[in-house]
Amino acid sequence: MPQTPVEVLKAILDNPTDLANVASLTSPDVTYVSLNYDNSQLKRVMPWCGTGHGPEVIVKTFLDVARFWTVEAFEPQALFGDQHHAAMFGSFTYRSTVLGKQVTSPFAVFARVEGGKCSYLQFMEDTLATTESFHIGGEWTIHSDPQGHPTAI
DSSP states (O other): OOOOHHHHHHHHHHSTTOHHHHHHHEEEEEEEEESSSOOHHHHHHSTTOEEEESHHHHHHHHHHHHHHEEEEEEEEEEEEEOSSEEEEEEEEEEEETTTOOEEEEEEEEEEEEETTEEEEEEEEEOHHHHHHTTOOSOOOEEOOOTTSOOEEO
16 A cells, blocks of 8 residues: 555655655656746855756755755644645754754755656745855845835845
C-alpha cells in the first residue's frame, strides 16, 4: 500500500539531501518550486530559487541551503493532508555561514502526491528575512504606501 501524502512529505523532509530517499518518494519529473516561480533578482542571492524538475533539483537545493547557512532549528508545527495533498507549517532558524547572521523564519511546504509519489513540491519562507542574513551594506528605498512616503530599509 502506498504511503499517504503526509507520510511522503514527512519522509522527504526528514532526509532531503539523500538522492535515493528523495527519488524513491517523488516522480522522476517532480516539479519543485523553491521560494518563487522565477525571480531573477532573488536567484542572484539564492541560486536555487525558482521552478525546477526532478528529484535532483530538490536535493541540490537542500545541499546548497546547508552551504549558505547552518540550520540551527527546523521546527514543524503542523502537518496534515488529504488523499492527494499534504502541507507542513513551522519555523526554522538559520545562521549564514559567511556573515554569521542568525534569522528565524516561518515556512510553508505544499505537496501533491499521487500513488505514493510526490509530483509537486513547493517550499516557501520569509525571503526578505533570509536574504537579510547575507546583507553587508547599502539600503533599499521602498515606496509601498500610496499615501505615505518612501522609506529606507
